Amino acid sequence: MNPLEIIVLVGVLVLLGSWLGPRVRVPAPLLQLAVGLLAGFVPVVREIHLPPEAVLVLFLPALLFWESLTTSLREIRRDLRGILILSTLLVVASAFGVAGIGVALGLGWSAALILGAALAPTDATAVGAMARALPHRNMTILRAESLINDGTALVVYSIAVGAAVSHLAYTGWQITGLVALAYLGGGAMGLLTGWLGTLLLRRLTDPVVNNTALVVIPFVAFLAAELIHASGVIAVVIAGLMLSQTGPRASTPQSRQQTFAFWSLSTSILNGALFVLIGIEAQSAVRAVPTPEIPTLLALTVLAWIAIVVIRFVFQMITVSLIRLLDRRPSQRTRRMSHRARVVSAIAGFRGAISLAVALAVPATLSGRAEIIFVATGVVILTLVVQGVLLPPVVRWAGFAPDSSLDDELATAQRTATAEAARDIPELAARLHVTDLVRDRILGEYTEHLDVIEGSGQPDDQVAAARDVEYTTLRLAVLERKRDVMIRLRDEGTINDTTLRTMQTRLDREALRLSQPEILE
Structure with a gap:
């Protein structure tokens, strides 16, 4: 298929999943994944492949940047210790746990560790799309963990690929240095980019120019970190969190309105496209491995999926118990969550496009590449489908207090x-x-x-409140009447389309001010 046909196909499938979701009460990402799987049965569609560079260089910076901009830094600080533990030690534990299962079922150690690195991190995009039913604090912790843990997973992946392809023997100090460079270097580049971005945005009053700069900033942060071999993911996240604090003073009201509209639409489209492409890629993954190996790989897929869920739950129970044993401060007691919340967190640990991108980025010369892609794709689908279906009843079972x-x-x-x-x-x-x-x-x-x-x-x-409702209702009705009159004037030739658009924009702003619900993150 040519590029235009691919764009139209993916766009139609994204639209179909988004349109059907509310009507059948199924999350749109699940339907987008499903229509991608179905489309993969068409022979010509199987030629479509998801380039890992597109995810790591185009999709990931944009999606992580918007997630960072809309995540509460205050609440990250409150649970920073737990978030860092989950985004570092849990990633390593998950990677080696999956690797052990892979070796037991016949994968080479290097290929098994690469598979573990691919499946270790939760996906911020998938978490944001699938876990909306969670209480705010639980959701914030999950989102923050998913923003940071990609950096750890990519370090583990780099070490595994280096050992497999270049036969490098890393010492403990070298591994520590790689992790430190990834986080500290990425953090420094993120802070620098965020600071420079703030200075720039304060000087750009035109909404279009201001938002153009905001689009460029995450890619600058990613590139700056990659140039010093640090984590581009961490750089983007830190830049986004910094701008979430400085942004309210660094832009105009028109710029902020345009920012939310643009990023909401573009990230929604990117998210949908990723889920559709994952579904299509699943067909290619099945056909890339020899048929006799499929039963074993299916078993590995199921066991790896069970492992990442179980490891996540057990790891949280152990670390929470240790923290409660060592930290007896009253402030720590007020932050405690129930054990049922750990079950919810384990179920909500979705894997997504980053796992598939890491698997697809495996060098073609590495033995076991097709098997890695097969298992990674299968686990991503299982987390989205099975855990996505399980999460709502598990959340109800957890009995969270109203937030x-x-x-x-x-x-x-x-x-x-x-x-x-x-x-x-x-x-x-x-x-x-x-x-x-x-x-x-x-x-x-x-x-x-x-x-x-x-x-x-x-x-x-309630008298004042009732008058306010009546006032808003009448004002909106009057605005609609004015809109009808202006359209009639345009149709009669009294005013032209440019005049209509100008006046309609003014009316839309007033209508939004009156009726738009508050947007809470």
């Missing part, structure tokens, strides 16, 4: 910001030489809005 922390913080932020803004209106009006009539009008609007915020949730004080 209202975000709603509480939102209410506090709205109340505090509105109250302090209303308090400062007279001073601002005097500084800007605003007339008393305009000042009192604005002050009245803010006072009424504050009454709505403070009265919400109180059954004896």
Whole structure:
């Protein structure tokens, strides 16, 4: 198939999965994976392959950067110890656990370790798409772990490939140096890129130029880290987390609106394309291995999948027990989670495109490459399909307490910001030489809005809230009426399409301000 045909096919399959998901109450990634698997039965579609460079150089920086921008740095700091343990030691334990099973079933040690490195990290994209039902804190820990653990897995992969292809014998100090370079070097490049990016964004007031710079930043961070042989993944994550803190002061309202719209759409498309391509790649993986080997490889696939789930659960139980034994601080007790939460975390440890990209990046000269791709693809599918189906009932079984922390913080932020803004209106009006009539009008609007915020949730004080709902409903209806009039004027030839688009943009902004729900991450 030519490139245009591939783009159209993948785009249609992504659209199909996204459209069907809400209608059949199945997560869109699962349907995108399924339609990719079905499309793989078409002979001409089997020619499509997912280039590992595309995932590691194009998909991964963009997806990780957006995940970092929308992850709470404050909450990462709160659970940083656990996140670092999961993203380093658990990755190593998973890699060697899978490698041991691979050796037992006939894989060479180098090929088995490469397979373990591919399957060790959870995937930030898959976690973000499949684990939305989790409470906020659990979700944050999973996302943060998935953002960081790719760096550890890629170091293990590099060591295994170096030993297999170049017959390098790494000492303990060399391995320590590689890990330190990956994390410290990647972190330094991420901080540098984030700092320079902040300086640049503060000087770019045009929304298009500002967001163009924001698109380039993750790739600059990735390249800078790769040039010093550090972890590009860590660099992108650190740059994204840094910009999540400096961004609110480094861009304009128009830029921020455009940022969210662009990144939400583009990452959604990239995510869908990855799941579709994984499904298509599964067909190629099956056909790349000799038929007599398939039963053994299927057994290895199932055992490797069980191993990564079991190792994840056991590792968490052991490390949590040790932490509770050694750390008796009251603050540590307040952060404790139940053992059922560990089961949920084990089920929510999805594997995704990074695992497949690592498997596909194995040199063609390495013995066992086809088997690695076969097993990695199978495990990715099992985690997405089986764990994806199991996760909702397991979350219900875990009986998590209702998580209202975000709603509480939102209410506090709205109340505090509105109250302090209303308090400062007279001073601002005097500084800007605003007339008393305009000042009192604005002050009245803010006072009424504050009454709505403070009265919400109180059954004896719902009058202001009811008036606010009526006000919003009428304003939206009036805006729709104005829109209809402008379209009629365009159809009559009174105004042209450019005028219509300009006016419609203004109406859309006002309508979004009135009706758009709050976006919480």
